[in-house]
Amino acid sequence: xxxxxxxxxxxxxxxGGCATVAGGNAEFNWIVSKExxxxxxxxxxxxxxxxxxxxxxRLRIIGSSGDYYKVQLVSGETGFVPTxxxxxxxxxxxxxxxxxxxx
Numbered sequence: 823x824x825x826x827x828x829x830x831x832x833x834x835x836x837x838g839g840c841a842t843v844a845g846g847n848a849e850f851n852w853i854v855s856k857e858x859x860x861x862x863x864x865x866x867x868x869x870x871x872x873x874x875x876x877x878x879x880r881l882r883i884i885g886s887s888g889d890y891y892k893v894q895l896v897s898g899e900t901g902f903v904p905t906x907x908x909x910x911x912x913x914x915x916x917x918x919x920x921x922x923x924x925x
Contacts (some may be wrong), residue, residue, distance in 0.1 A: 840865065850896055851911050854879040859907035866890035866902040875903065 859879075860871035868885045875881075875895075881903070890902040909920035 826848075849882040850880045850894075850895070852883055852908050853911045854881065854903065854907055855909040856897050856907040859903055862902045863900070866892075872901065875907075881908070883908070
């Protein structure tokens with residue numbers, strides 16, 4: 823599953839964007855898949871995370887570093903989240919631009 827997600831991200835980054843969907847927020851088509859996922863602002867492997875993200879928080883992937891993705895939240899905030907804590911958003915939620923939980 824992690825390999826599939828990594829390949830999907832690589833393809834998105836390689837193509838330089840995402841497909842357009844209703845609502846204009848197609849780039850935020852990833853969600854946090856683990857409650858309390860670490861969110862590190864300064865770098866991928868901080869000793870203490872800046873905060874934790876809720877399950878379903880919507881984000882977009884803007885880069886990668888080791889076992890972390892550099893992400894942007896809908897609020898515009900950027901940081902790093904472990905790759906195993908992110909999955910593609912379900913299709914039925916892909917056009918809302920809203921997370922399934924709080925961010």
